[in-house]
Amino acid sequence: MKFYSTNNKTLAVSFKDAVFNSLPADKGLYMPEQIPQLDPLFIKNIQQYSLQEIALEVASTLLGNDIPKPDLKKIVDEAINFEAPVKFLNNSTAVLELFHGPSYAFKDFGARFMSRIMAYFSKSDDKLLDVLVATSGDTGGAVALGFLGVEGTRVTILYPKGKVSEVQELQLTTNGQNIRALEVDGTFDDCQALVKQAFNDAELNQTLRLTSANSINIARLIPQTFYYFYAYAQLRSQGINEVVFTVPSGNFGNIGAGLLAYKMGLPVKHFVAATNVNDTVPRFLASGQYAPKPSVQTLSNAMDVGDPSNWVRIQDLFAGNLAELKAMLSSYTFTDEETKAGMDRLVQDANYIACPHTAIAWLGAQAYANDHPGTYASVFLSTAHPCKFPDAIDADVFAKIVLPAGAEALQGKEKLAEPLAVNFEAFKRYLINHN
Ligand SMILES: *Cc1c(COP(=O)(O)O)cnc(C)c1O
Numbered sequence: 001m002k003f004y005s006t007n008n009k010t011l012a013v014s015f016k017d018a019v020f021n022s023l024p025a026d027k028g029l030y031m032p033e034q035i036p037q038l039d040p041l042f043i044k045n046i047q048q049y050s051l052q053e054i055a056l057e058v059a060s061t062l063l064g065n066d067i068p069k070p071d072l073k074k075i076v077d078e079a080i081n082f083e084a085p086v087k088f089l090n091n092s093t094a095v096l097e098l099f100h101g102p103s104y105a106f107k108d109f110g111a112r113f114m115s116r117i118m119a120y121f122s123k124s125d126d127k128l129l130d131v132l133v134a135t136s137g138d139t140g141g142a143v144a145l146g147f148l149g150v151e152g153t154r155v156t157i158l159y160p161k162g163k164v165s166e167v168q169e170l171q172l173t174t175n176g177q178n179i180r181a182l183e184v185d186g187t188f189d190d191c192q193a194l195v196k197q198a199f200n201d202a203e204l205n206q207t208l209r210l211t212s213a214n215s216i217n218i219a220r221l222i223p224q225t226f227y228y229f230y231a232y233a234q235l236r237s238q239g240i241n242e243v244v245f246t247v248p249s250g251n252f253g254n255i256g257a258g259l260l261a262y263k264m265g266l267p268v269k270h271f272v273a274a275t276n277v278n279d280t281v282p283r284f285l286a287s288g289q290y291a292p293k294p295s296v297q298t299l300s301n302a303m304d305v306g307d308p309s310n311w312v313r314i315q316d317l318f319a320g321n322l323a324e325l326k327a328m329l330s331s332y333t334f335t336d337e338e339t340k341a342g343m344d345r346l347v348q349d350a351n352y353i354a355c356p357h358t359a360i361a362w363l364g365a366q367a368y369a370n371d372h373p374g375t376y377a378s379v380f381l382s383t384a385h386p387c388k389f390p391d392a393i394d395a396d397v398f399a400k401i402v403l404p405a406g407a408e409a410l411q412g413k414e415k416l417a418e419p420l421a422v423n424f425e426a427f428k429r430y431l432i433n434h435n
Contacts, residue, residue: 001064003030003218006316015066015218016121019114022214029309030218031316036061038265046229047237054233055080055226061264062222067120075120079112079146084227086234086379089350093365095358096231096245097382102148103141103171104385104404105302106254109227110220111139111146117219118211119150127209130431131155132198134191137164138302138384141171143213144179154178155213156431158191158420167388167407174413182430186422197424204428207435215251216309224257229266235377242376246272246365248357248383249331250303252281252310259317262328269376271329274364276300279333281308288322299336299392300356302384332367334360343393353401356392358382 002012007028013021018030038061046054055076060069067075082101088094101108122129129152133143140157147155157172161183164172173181184191198204199212214220228245235243245268247255255273262268273281276298284290292307318325334342342359346352354362361380369378386393387401420427 001036001062001066002033004033005029006031006312009033015063019117019121019217019219020211022212022217029216029313029316031313032062032218035260035263035317036064040265043265043267046233049233051084051226051230052077052080054229055223058225058229058261058264059222062225067117071120075113075116079116079223080109080226081112082108084230086231089352092369092376093362093378093380094235095352095354095362095382096227096379098227099382099385100404101142102145102406103138104167104388104407105138105142106224106227106381106383107138107142107215107220108146109223110215110217110253111142111213113223114213114217114219115143115146115150115153119152122152125152125209129153130208130210131213132158132195132210133213134158134188134195135164135172136160136188136301137168138388139213139215140164141168144172144175144181147213148175148179149177154180156180156182158182158184158194158427160188160191161185161419163188165388165390167390167410170410170413170415173415173417174410176416180434181417182420182427183417184420184422190422194422194424194427198427198431201424201428204431207432215253221253221257221260221310221313224254225261225264228258228261228268231379232266232268235379240377241267242269242374244268244270244272244365244368244372244376244378246274246361246368246378246380248300248303248361248364248381249273249275249281250278250300250305250308252305252308252314254381254383255329256310256313256317259314259328263317268328270368270372272364272368273329273331274360274380275331275333276303276339276360277333277335278304278306280306281311282331282333284311285326285329285331298356299339300360303357303360330368330371332364334363338363343397347397353386353393353397354382355384355386355389357384358386 005024098106
């Protein structure tokens with residue numbers, strides 16, 4: 001499969017080039033040249049297959065001959081080595097839990113798959129692949145744990161001192177092996193600027209083989225299609241054929257992958273994008289005008305995006321046809337107050353403790369069901385485990401959270417982070433001296 005830039009469809013590159021470049025030079029995003037259809041017989045019998053079997057079928061349909069199937073199977077089996085269960089909260093509403101991977105967030109799907117794809121394509125290189133990543137929390141943990149122990153790779157994470165939660169910091173700083181953490185005395189934007197400068201530094205690029213673990217990398221989008229198929233498989237095994245997915249959305253990669261799955265032949269009745277007050281897409285769907293705004297800080301901070309990068313991919317999937325897009329996609333937006341109330345109601349009504357992002361998805365699912373009653377299953381996506389967000393959850397509720405097994409073990413581990421000032425020369429020296 002070749003991948004074109006959303007800005008120029010005539011310039012197609014190989015999967016490998018799309019993975020290592022992350023972004024085409026014209027600042028578009030990579031998309032598959034065609035949307036291949038899954039075998040209808042596979043969809044018909046999908047309830048027979050495991051998550052890993054579904055992932056292999058979907059990935060090999062999308063990638064064609066880019067990676068021989070036995071190699072792709074190994075990548076999929078290693079990357080997607082955790083579950084994604086659909087759990088019903090009542091007769092019609094279910095949650096698709098995507099936080100059973102090592103960083104307790106759905107970004108594990110993308111990060112783990114991408115790390116192994118990068119390692120696969122780097123096998124014959126003699127230089128280490130140096131991944132630089134700036135994080136405000138969730139992405140860094142997924143990338144660190146995604147690359148942990150992956151041969152031929154090394155990760156350097158920059159995170160803002162004092163601005164990530166305890167679980168997040170432990171996930172970034174307790175790994176050792178091929179993962180290094182730099183605790184930057186500055187903001188997330190400072191971290192991002194340092195990483196950007198490193199990619200533009202000639203000397204660094206000569207000494208090291210640098211790459212980014214950018215969230216818009218096509219190798220992160222592809223594995224996010226897997227769990228939509230798998231959720232549908234789980235519903236089918238219960239005799240359910242109709243599903244509406246509600247996705248808590250920030251940069252719109254997750255829901256973009258859902259829409260890609262739909263275009264590949266997954267029978268989905270409708271998608272709902274649920275956002276916090278960063279409502280550029282809901283405003284677009286209402287007015288037809290795409291008017292991005294600077295992002296606003298909210299409780300659901302992984303969704304604080306004012307100009308969602310992946311929106312161009314969704315436009316591309318629908319070839320700019322707004323009517324067709326609106327027939328498949330609705331959206332709702334919620335304030336922090338509504339998010340908090342939603343989290344409380346989920347505990348009261350369903351005894352379910354959700355992170356703020358997940359609560360927004362549930363609110364979106366409720367709003368859509370109110371506007372469009374029917375017999376479909378309403379499945380909302382849980383993108384992170386609530387234990388990652390102590391500041392957003394009432395202390396008495398937080399105390400009742402059952403920690404995942406690994407989170408307990410994290411507490412006793414030693415923090416390994418080097419302090420770093422917001423100073424590019426100091427960052428560069430670190431990278432060169434610790435090569
Ligand atoms: C990244 C993230 C989101 C938003 O996903 P997008 O693909 O950017 O729309 C939602 N919830 C959590 C917990 C996240 O980490």
